[in-house]
Amino acid sequence: MIPYNFAYLDENSKRAIRRSLLKAVAIPGHQIAFASREMPLPYGWGTGGIQITAAIIGKDDRLKVIDQGADDTTNAVSIRHFFQSVAGIATTTETRQASIIQTRHRIPETPLCADQIIVYQVPMPEPLFKLEPRRTETRILHAMADYSLMYLQLYDHITRYGRVAIGYDYPVMVHDRYLMSPSPIPAFDVPKMHMNPALQLFGAGREKRLYAVPPYTRVVPLAFEDYPFAPLQAQAPCAICGSTSSYKDEIILDDNGKRQFVCSDTDYCGRTSCQ
Amino acid sequence: MKTRQNQQIFRTLLNAMSAPGQTFAFGTTEFSDCLSSAPLSPACAAICLSLLDEASPISLFQMPESVASWLLKHCRVPISSPKQAVFALGMGKHWDWDQTLLNIGSEEEPEKGATLILELDSLDGGEPLQLTGPGIASSQIAAPRLSPGFMTFRQKQQGLYPRGIDLILCCGNECLCLPRSISIHSDMENKSCPM
Numbered sequence: 001m002i003p004y005n006f007a008y009l010d011e012n013s014k015r016a017i018r019r020s021l022l023k024a025v026a027i028p029g030h031q032i033a034f035a036s037r038e039m040p041l042p043y044g045w046g047t048g049g050i051q052i053t054a055a056i057i058g059k060d061d062r063l064k065v066i067d068q069g070a071d072d073t074t075n076a077v078s079i080r081h082f083f084q085s086v087a088g089i090a091t092t093t094e095t096r097q098a099s100i101i102q103t104r105h106r107i108p109e110t111p112l113c114a115d116q117i118i119v120y121q122v123p124m125p126e127p128l129f130k131l132e133p134r135r136t137e138t139r140i141l142h143a144m145a146d147y148s149l150m151y152l153q154l155y156d157h158i159t160r161y162g163r164v165a166i167g168y169d170y171p172v173m174v175h176d177r178y179l180m181s182p183s184p185i186p187a188f189d190v191p192k193m194h195m196n197p198a199l200q201l202f203g204a205g206r207e208k209r210l211y212a213v214p215p216y217t218r219v220v221p222l223a224f225e226d227y228p229f230a231p232l233q234a235q236a237p238c239a240i241c242g243s244t245s246s247y248k249d250e251i252i253l254d255d256n257g258k259r260q261f262v263c264s265d266t267d268y269c270g271r272t273s274c275q
Numbered sequence: 276m277k278t279r280q281n282q283q284i285f286r287t288l289l290n291a292m293s294a295p296g297q298t299f300a301f302g303t304t305e306f307s308d309c310l311s312s313a314p315l316s317p318a319c320a321a322i323c324l325s326l327l328d329e330a331s332p333i334s335l336f337q338m339p340e341s342v343a344s345w346l347l348k349h350c351r352v353p354i355s356s357p358k359q360a361v362f363a364l365g366m367g368k369h370w371d372w373d374q375t376l377l378n379i380g381s382e383e384e385p386e387k388g389a390t391l392i393l394e395l396d397s398l399d400g401g402e403p404l405q406l407t408g409p410g411i412a413s414s415q416i417a418a419p420r421l422s423p424g425f426m427t428f429r430q431k432q433q434g435l436y437p438r439g440i441d442l443i444l445c446c447g448n449e450c451l452c453l454p455r456s457i458s459i460h461s462d463m464e465n466k467s468c469p470m
Contacts, residue, residue: 006278011278012330015281015326015327015328015331018326019326019331020386021289022289022326022390022441023386023388024386025292025410026292026441026454027385027455028409056282056285056286056289058279058282058283059279140383143383175408175409175456195412197412199293214293214410214456215293215294215409215410215412216409216412217410
């Protein structure tokens with residue numbers, strides 16, 4: 001047995017995160033500072049998500065970890081292995097089987113259920129960061145719900161590019177109050193957040209912030225009436241399973257620029273191609 | 276196995292906070308040794324044991340003297356004035372103390388608003404309340420036996436969102452949460468003026 005406390009973190013650290021998580025659920029979309037601990041892997045590899053998973057996970061849970069939709073990439077494999085060794089919990093790659101899904105940059109294609117929790121790894125929790133880098137200022141903007149800067153950026157995009165050219169980390173309004181970063185998920189995934197029956201938790205380890213979207217909460221992407229939210233989608237079906245509805249990765253095949261599209265969600269793709 | 280109990284209690288509480296108005300039961304049989312000595316309901320004692328420590332001062336309202344000593348012994352939690360308290364513990368049937376003493380947080384840090392844990396005689400059979408908002412698919416009816424002053428207090432709070440306090444109601448081994456984000460209307464109001 002590995003001489004660590006269950007799920008790596010000590011009980012005091014878990015309690016502090018748990019108290020913050022309850023407040024985060026009570027104030028949907030509001031970023032809460034937490035005492036982010038040093039984890040046995042560097043910032044940028046999901047330390048925020050891991051700490052939240054460590055605070056909520058129990059012996060009866062079944063954990064799924066995905067990185068860009070895939071269960072078999074380095075980040076996903078190592079985090080899954082981490083929790084297997086420090087918590088001895090069961091893991092899975094099937095979305096339906098999982099009680100906790102930790103994710104980097106995707107929401108599974110399979111719709112989530114009410115008894116599931118999805119934990120997002122967040123690199124930059126502040127949606128206004130690129131427009132106003134000072135945290136002292138952005139917290140005032142959040143306090144006053146003044147999001148004109150972000151609307152101005154969308155307008156700027158429309159005048160320059162003819163559309164809102166934000167492909168990932170698309171800004172959303174949560175419960176009609178807080179502007180929130182959905183983490184760098186593709187804009188394609190943003191509608192899945194709206195009124196989702198699963199609890200959604202977000203952790204940013206380096207930035208030491210966490211936030212939450214409770215089940216059945218309004219999550220609305222920012223847009224204008226005459227320029228509605230219109231995420232881009234790959235034109236071709238998946239080269240493996242033929243799905244036309246899923247989100248695709250573009251793969252360059254040779255030096256002549258030949259390319260193909262495959263599902264980014266490996267679990268979904270595997271099950272669809274079996275059918 | 277304290278670690279496991281803490282986790283199970285927290286998960287139940289997290290589920291309850293994510294589904295306002297629904298009643299959730301704690302599996303509290305496992306740590307009967309600690310709970311049997313508690314001058315609180317099993318649910319309330321379980322929440323205190325799993326959430327409180329020296330970093331989360333608590334304020335007590337109209338609680339017997341034994342509660343303070345039990346909390347100090349088992350949670351090592353400092354008893355503080357209402358303004359400094361992160362948690363508050365009170366009796367749901369009395370609403371004659373001044374809740375405005377509690378910290379509701381600021382516009383910039385609304386999360387500093389306190390969590391009020393109330394001991395109730397019953398989580399149903401009271402005046403029906405209609406709840407809507409985050410965590411509720413369409414609407415949810417809850418009828419915890421709260422004293423009449425609650426709705427007046429709550430209506431004042433609703434206008435202050437995102438500032439406010441979050442409620443955890445306890446009875447026996449069950450709890451029911453009323454976070455600040457939801458809207459609460461008394462069911463009677465709706466019947467008198469159908470919209």
